Amino acid sequence: MKRCMLIVNPTAGRERAKYHKDNLRQQLETMFDDVELRETQKAGDATEWAKEAALTGFDSVFSMGGDGTLNETINGLAQANSAIHFGFIPLGTINDLARALNIPLHPEAAIAMLQHCKTVKVDIAKANDRYFVNTIAAGIMPEAVGHVSIEQKTRLGPLAYFLTGIKAMQAHKTSLFKITTAQGSTVHRSPLIVVMLTNSVGSFRNLAPQARVDDGKIWLGIFKDFNYLDLIKVIPEFLAGQPLTSELMTLKTMDRVRIELLDGSHLSTNMDGDEGPAFPLDIEVLPSFLSVYVPA
Numbered sequence: 449m450k451r452c453m454l455i456v457n458p459t460a461g462r463e464r465a466k467y468h469k470d471n472l473r474q475q476l477e478t479m480f481d482d483v484e485l486r487e488t489q490k491a492g493d494a495t496e497w498a499k500e501a502a503l504t505g506f507d508s509v510f511s512m513g514g515d516g517t518l519n520e521t522i523n524g525l526a527q528a529n530s531a532i533h534f535g536f537i538p539l540g541t542i543n544d545l546a547r548a549l550n551i552p553l554h555p556e557a558a559i560a561m562l563q564h565c566k567t568v569k570v571d572i573a574k575a576n577d578r579y580f581v582n583t584i585a586a587g588i589m590p591e592a593v594g595h596v597s598i599e600q601k602t603r604l605g606p607l608a609y610f611l612t613g614i615k616a617m618q619a620h621k622t623s624l625f626k627i628t629t630a631q632g633s634t635v636h637r638s639p640l641i642v643v644m645l646t647n648s649v650g651s652f653r654n655l656a657p658q659a660r661v662d663d664g665k666i667w668l669g670i671f672k673d674f675n676y677l678d679l680i681k682v683i684p685e686f687l688a689g690q691p692l693t694s695e696l697m698t699l700k701t702m703d704r705v706r707i708e709l710l711d712g713s714h715l716s717t718n719m720d721g722d723e724g725p726a727f728p729l730d731i732e733v734l735p736s737f738l739s740v741y742v743p744a
């Protein structure tokens with residue numbers, strides 16, 4: 449008997465799950481003998497339930513929600529260390545993994561996609577004791593976007609994060625980072641570092657356009673200490689989708705990295721859209737860990 453657990457965050461995406469969960473359940477009932485629907489009540493439920501599903505013989509776990517719900521579900525699967533299949537219906541503002549995998553961003557279309565789907569392998573990474581599937585960022589921009597309001601997100605979507613980030617850049621604040629890989633250590637003064645696993649970051653595809661979900665690599669972007677005028681000059685190119693040049697950002701790949709803050713400044717991190725682990729960060733890729741349902 450094929451069993452599927454469906455984890456729904458009723459609060460995600462401005463409470464839109466209520467319009468789509470029954471459709472999704474009906475679609476899943478055509479694919480599985482048994483579908484167990486659970487609605488999260490608090491942070492942590494999705495992690496606990498995904499882990500339980502993976503450890504108790506479910507064939508697949510699906511989640512419906514924003515990037516926070518996606519990240520929590522993946523943390524549960526990773527903690528169980530099980531090769532269970534995973535599907536998700538995006539309801540959030542950014543939905544980077546859906547963008548990277550060409551999963552439709554509209555929930556109805558994403559549910560319809562399941563009529564003709566396949567699974568592909570997707571890397572995840574471990575940062576200290578937590579897992580992520582898209583990004584970890586640290587610097588002035590992630591600090592600022594952590595304060596974007598629900599009202600701004602609703603009105604402006606991904607642009608809310610972009611505009612808030614650009615505004616934050618005016619403060620011209622940098623930190624001193626030590627980056628250690630198998631090749632040795634380097635020190636960088638930077639306003640923003642971004643660790644990426646996919647080619648979609650904050651909905652933009654110009655930071656690591658060559659990143660593939662299953663390339664087994666961590667892509668590390670270290671922004672240069674540029675001034676506000678330089679930034680203003682590149683905004684039109686950035687919005688037009690041009691890749692960032694090496695004058696603005698150094699891009700490196702690796703399979704593990706340690707990132708330390710050297711100047712004693714306090715900087716929080718942002719992981720897959722929510723607050724991430726504290727410095728120092730020890731990050732390691734887990735190649736092809738997930739099997740994810742995508743359009744056939």
Ligand SMILES: Nc1ncnc2c1ncn2[C@@H]1O[C@H](COP(=O)(O)OP(=O)(O)OP(=O)(O)O)[C@@H](O)[C@H]1O
Pocket residue numbers: 457458459460461462488489490491492513514515516517518520539540541542543601721722
């Ligand atoms: N019943 C609930 N009530 C309040 N918070 C919940 C509940 N269930 C889950 N959560 C928490 O809500 C957080 C936000 O969810 P999620 O990121 O999926 O949606 P979102 O914030 O609307 O999406 P996005 O950030 O992409 O716009 C999750 O990290 C989760 O811990």
